[in-house]
Amino acid sequence: MNLTFRVLAAAVGATLAALIAPPASALPAPGPAATADTTALAAAESIEPPAATPALSWRDCGPGLQCAALPLPTDHAAVGSPRFDLALARFPARDQSRRLGSIVVNPGGPAAILDLLPHLRTQFTDLTEWFDVVLFDPRGLGRSAGISCPTPAPMPLEWAFPSEAAHREYTERSRAFGAGCTAAAGALAGKLDSWQVAHDLDALRAALGESRLRYLGNSYGTVFGQAYLSLFPQRAGRFFLDSVYDHTNRSQRDWVASRAAVTERNLHRFAQWCDRTPSCALHGRDLVRVWTELVARAEQQPIPAPSAVHGGPGTAARIISSTFVDFEREWPRLAEGIAEADAGDAGKLVGVPSIPVETDVNRLINCSDFAYPTGYAEVSRIVADVRATVAPLLGWRHAWVNVLKCTGFPAVKPFAPQPIRPAFRPPSLLADGIHDAVSTVEYGRRLTAQLPGSRHIAVDGAHANYLYGANRCLRDHVHRYLTTGALPPNGTTCPANP
Known part of the structure; x- marks a missing residue:
């Protein structure tokens, strides 16, 4: 599930703002990676003459911010x-006298970003x-x-669908939503894929x-980037893709x-965190065992949830759908929810969806x-395979994410993974957090292997380690690459910020 909405919302708050690295005071010094890759990049960037005079008319639209519009075909x-x-x-x-050109940034989602820019300046x-x-609303x-x-998109609290009947009922709700939203799209209906966005870029x-x-x-901005690298390789310059959302894998099972x-x-x-953290609500207990037994109990009889915001009991599917373990900041609240559910009230555990609102x-x-x-049948087979081979407890639920988003939608000509x-093309720089379950290190390495000369950095972190995690090590590598073309050595990693 794409996490950028959760990250964008957090970025507006003061907590995340405090995490952002201070402005760089000097151009990063080139490291040992200034190799033949850099020479190839410099040569490649001299192939084409500059484009014609820009057709954009910029106007002030906030402190230090300018806005414009570019007319494009739907x-x-x-x-x-x-x-x-x-x-x-x-x-x-x-400092316009030191300006090296423009860089286009897409923070992901896909989401509207321009109205948030006053809060995201840092x-x-x-x-x-x-x-x-330069940023844009896709x-x-x-x-x-x-x-x-x-109508709003349906958002079930049991999106790890427990039965074919539940899948069928949700599909009908999703079908009605998709038809209405597609009709509202007008001339853009069926024209929202990354093939079109790459042409916009x-x-x-x-x-x-x-x-x-x-x-x-x-994040999802890497999908737009992948489309551009594939469709316009002769016009691609230096690309940095962070938290790679793999659009190259045709195998749904592997994805x-x-x-x-x-x-x-x-x-x-x-x-493990709970074991070493006295404040954890389950400290001193086997957390995985408590959670597993809770799910087994709920399969026999739903756990009461009198304090749940949205009402309804704690079914096994609802507990699995609500156990979000991929961000460390969620762990204290989640431990409390599991402990209270084990004691008889699953309200805090199952009261809200574990996935971010889209x-x-x-x-x-x-x-x-x-x-x-x-x-239902095909996805169920993937669930069974993944549970048997990779993720028997929780991770298998990722098989249902695309069902949550897309089941019942009107048929369009897709720009399918390829x-x-x-x-x-010049070599690119890519990075992923080793704990990121949406944009995995495996995704990034798969894409890097398809871009000769490119480099991948594994970061001790989760999602969006440049823009929102502000990992200092990663930022140094990125700035060196974007300004000089120097790439880090193969196998480079970045530790978490101290």
């Missing part, structure tokens, strides 16, 4: 299709030492012809006057198993790009 594959305005914003480089301060930092979101769905590159696109994509394995490890990390349009985009099967097209 369908890049159809001549004469209706147009919409891609909404843009930029933080100009602080995340981009480092980059403005060298670049104009098509169909926010200011970019934002789609208003007539190429038009933006030209409008910025850049011969090659310099890009930072986080699920990678996530499931990380969540299973995180469940055991959660238990925008409605987010589902239309996801389901255009990740058109994996959603039928390997990156072989082509010459």
